[in-house]
Amino acid sequence: MKGKAKGWSVHTGRDPGQEAQKLKRRFQAVSEASFKKRNFRKKRWSSNSAMILAALFAIAAYLLYAWVWNSNLWPSNQALLQARYIPDCASARLIGVTPLYKGFAGYRESLDRDRDGIACEPYPF
Numbered sequence: 220m221k222g223k224a225k226g227w228s229v230h231t232g233r234d235p236g237q238e239a240q241k242l243k244r245r246f247q248a249v250s251e252a253s254f255k256k257r258n259f260r261k262k263r264w265s266s267n268s269a270m271i272l273a274a275l276f277a278i279a280a281y282l283l284y285a286w287v288w289n290s291n292l293w294p295s296n297q298a299l300l301q302a303r304y305i306p307d308c309a310s311a312r313l314i315g316v317t318p319l320y321k322g323f324a325g326y327r328e329s330l331d332r333d334r335d336g337i338a339c340e341p342y343p344f
Contacts (some may be wrong), residue, residue: 308339317341
């Protein structure tokens with residue numbers, strides 16, 4: 220026993236290098252099979268997915284545009300009616316811009332009889 224090396228290969232009679240190679244091959248085979256079963260590959264965007272994403276982006280952009288455009292305090296035709304000169308309250312009632320509030324276009328103190336900040340108030344009933 221003096222001349223023999225002690226260790227795993229002595230007791231089993233197998234080469235440790237070959238055993239390591241076998242173990243490595245078995246591990247790779249099992250790993251590849253499990254990755255194929257679980258579908259761990261990287262998923263790529265297909266052209267359909269890209270088109271759907273582009274369509275969703277376009278819809279979101281349109282909705283944002285419509286919301287911003289319609290969230291104006293005064294719609295554009297109302298602002299034009301308010302900005303022009305209104306000679307009297309009868310004309311203001313006729314074009315439908317009454318009551319006129321202080322600080323908004325079209326308000327003048329000459330149209331506000333009771334000086335409360337609201338010109339051309341509706342007729343009292």
